[in-house]
Amino acid sequence: MHRVPSLKLLMGFETAARLGSFARAADELCLSQSAISHQIQQLEQQTGQLLFRRVGRGVELTMAGEVLQRTVQRSLETLRSGLGRIATYLDPGLVVLVCPAPLLHGWLQPQLEQLQQDLPGLCPLLSTDETARYVDEIDVDITIGSRPIQQPDLLEVPLLxxxxxxxxxxxxxxxxxxxxxxxxxxxxxxxxxxxxxxxxxxxxxxxxxxxxxxxxxxxxxxxxxxxxxxxxxxxxxxxxxxxxxxxxxxxxxxxxxxxxxxxxSWWLSRVAGETRSSKVNQVYDWLIAKAAATIDK
CATH class of the missing domain: 3.40.190.290 (D-Maltodextrin-Binding Protein; domain 2)
Structure with missing residues (x-):
């Protein structure tokens, strides 16, 4: 199995390939041109392929370089996307709520503006994926489902x-x-x-x-x-x-x-006791209050 090159080498390669110049790649990455040249040499040694050829004052990719560029770009985009999702999950106001699509569309969606006015700083992440039935304090904070989950250490109440x-x-x-x-x-x-x-x-x-x-x-x-x-x-x-x-x-x-x-019949579930953030408790209590108001109408 081939050894996977380090991210540092792949980033240097991708930048040089995108800009068509070792000098411009060095400027973008705040490195010296000799450092970029050395990274490319290391990468060529590890892959056993010539990746660039000199053209005038710049460089262009060989066929092997073009194949590697497409692979690296896809991989870097996946990595950036994953890092973006992590940043979203670090939002202190985030609450992940799983709710069946018809109920979300007809009952909850029209009330979201009021929910966020009542709970400033709240960023609800709303999923209709009903297979995500387990509340785990990381991926799912609250679920609305057609029956109790009956998972240990959960607080579950009939909602609507x-x-x-x-x-x-x-x-x-x-x-x-x-x-x-x-x-x-x-x-x-x-x-x-x-x-x-x-x-x-x-x-x-x-x-x-x-x-x-x-x-x-x-x-x-x-x-x-x-x-x-x-x-x-x-x-x-x-x-x-x-x-x-x-x-x-x-x-x-x-x-x-x-x-x-x-x-x-719809049931509401969250972790019993201390939750990931106070916003989870607040959303849970807000949903119960809104459900009671719906029943009273």
């Missing part, structure tokens, strides 16, 4: 209880709400989340209440259902929390005459 509502865009809902339920199918098609057709709780609603509707579209992503309904393509059964912002501002309106169905 969702429900499913039949909704439509404001103008369509007004038309439906001023006519009888029996007439709805003649006025409006149905947008459907695929899992609802066979779901234990939602299936009966589709078979008993909505079977006469023309199906305009079926999606496997709840956010796409919401988008289609907001565009006026039909009415749909949606999560109240996922649609919270749209319902709050009046883009969507509940269609009367259909039963609301119990939805997902």
């Amino acid at each position: 209880q969702d429900e499913w509502l039949v909704v439509a865009r404001q103008d369509i809902a007004h038309k439906l709400n001023t006519s009888s339920v029996a007439e709805h199918a003649a006025h409006c098609p149905l947008i459907c989340l695929e899992e609802h057709l066979t779901g234990e709780q939602t299936g009966p609603l589709f078979r008993q209440w909505l079977q006469s509707f023309r199906m305009a579209a079926i999606y496997d992503d709840q956010r796409c259902v919401l988008d289609a309904v907001e565009r006026g393509r039909g009415m749909a059964l949606v999560s109240k929390l996922a649609a919270a912002d749209s319902l709050q501002v009046g883009r969507l309106v509940k269609v009367e005459g259909y039963p609301a169905l119990p939805g997902q």
Whole structure:
């Protein structure tokens, strides 16, 4: 196996290759030109390849040098990106929160500005990666999930209880709400989340209440259902929390005459006791307070 050259040699090579000059590379790296020449010689000895050829007062890469330059540039970019991420994680106001996308989009996102006003200096890192279920004080500070994680040394509380509502865009809902339920199918098609057709709780609603509707579209992503309904393509059964912002501002309106169905229970989790920073505790308490206010509405 070839020995990997030192970062010092690779940085000298990359700078000289990029600038086409040992002298300019020396200036950029605050070294002498002889130091750069010596680094290139060492690198050529270690790789067993001639990397530069002289051209006038400058240098140009050989074919082997061009291959190495592309490799080194990719590696340095990866390294710089990693160092940038480390700098982000050192932000004392950082709190990493994992939250399912529909809940983040509909319930939490509209409240983030208020959250940051209430907690100055907070920098939330929000992830929808639901596979990141473990709170480890480094990568994940707080999670909102569909069940308790039941990991040792965690503080976990029930946060929100969702429900499913039949909704439509404001103008369509007004038309439906001023006519009888029996007439709805003649006025409006149905947008459907695929899992609802066979779901234990939602299936009966589709078979008993909505079977006469023309199906305009079926999606496997709840956010796409919401988008289609907001565009006026039909009415749909949606999560109240996922649609919270749209319902709050009046883009969507509940269609009367259909039963609301119990939805997902959401749990909030963080490390019990002392957390990585005081901001984690503050965000956790803020979420509980906002959830209580949501329930009271």
